[in-house]
Amino acid sequence: MTTTATPALAPRTGAEVLDVAPVVPVVVVEEVAQAVPLAQALLRGGIGVIEITLRSAAGLEAIRAVAAEVPGMVVGAGTVVTPEQALAVTAAGASFVVTPGSPPRLVDAVLDLGIPALCGTGTLTEMLTLAERGLTAMKFFPAEVSGGAPYLSAVHGPCPQLRFCPTGGISPANAASYLALPNVGCVGGSWLTPKDAVAAGDWARVEALAAAAAGLRTAS
Structure with a gap:
């Protein structure tokens, strides 16, 4: 069942982040010791x-551990909401940052750091504001309650240059409908790392879920 992913080069832009895998696992690590085996299981699954x-509280050190100990895994930092956090995760070794929204001060900090980013958007105005700053890859959040796949399909007409990682309410049941859109590079989801599996150290289950998710690109 093991289908270890081909090691990806560190992304240089947000656009390259979108192309690493069809699903970006969005993970809350409660204990730093969980981070490395969890990342290894995902990698084995493709x-x-x-x-x-x-x-x-373990998030920052978990990023540091995976960046240092899991070669081939592109590790990003999510729920980055302040410039100070953006600086801290960059120093910890994150290859990219993901923000839930895009306030100007936070976007300024990300651009100043030069780290690839998927900044959060939920409206056309936010999308166009980021595009004015030169960012064409972004997060669409919270996806399902913000209009879902039909909204992103409608956005593609006036903004064909923009690409997204929709996150929020994505599951195996609807992921393929997003991935079929021309302006979606990947989706973000938490279903690959269920809390009970992580707490129990059930890395085989995480690997199996990752393998199924890795096949979504072909299926779509």
């Missing part, structure tokens, strides 16, 4: 990217 969020 998913070579992970977004470790700052929603827990």
Whole structure:
């Protein structure tokens, strides 16, 4: 069942982040010791990217551990909401950052750091504002309650140059409908790393979920 992902080069832009894997696992790590085996299980399943969020006290050190100990895994930092956090995750070794929204001060900090980013958008105005700053790859969040796949399909007409990673309410049931859109590079989802599996150290289950997710690109 093991289908280890081909090691990906560190992305140089947000656009390159979108092309690493069809699904970006969005992970809350409660204990730093969980981070490395979790990332290794994803990699064995064929998913070579992970977004470790700052929603827990262990998030920053988990990013540091995966960046240092899991060669071939592209590790990103999620739920980055302040310039100070953007600086901290960059210093910890994150290859990219993901923000839930795009306030000007935070976007300024990300651009100044030069780290690839998927900044959060939920409206056309936010999308166009980021495009004015030279960012054409972005996060669409929260995807399902912000109009879902039909909204992104409608956006493609006036903004064909923009590409997205929709996150929020994405599951195996609807992921393929997003990935079929021409302006979606990947989706973000938490279903690859269920809390009970991570708590139990059930890395075989995580690997199996990753393998199924890795096949979504072909299926779409």
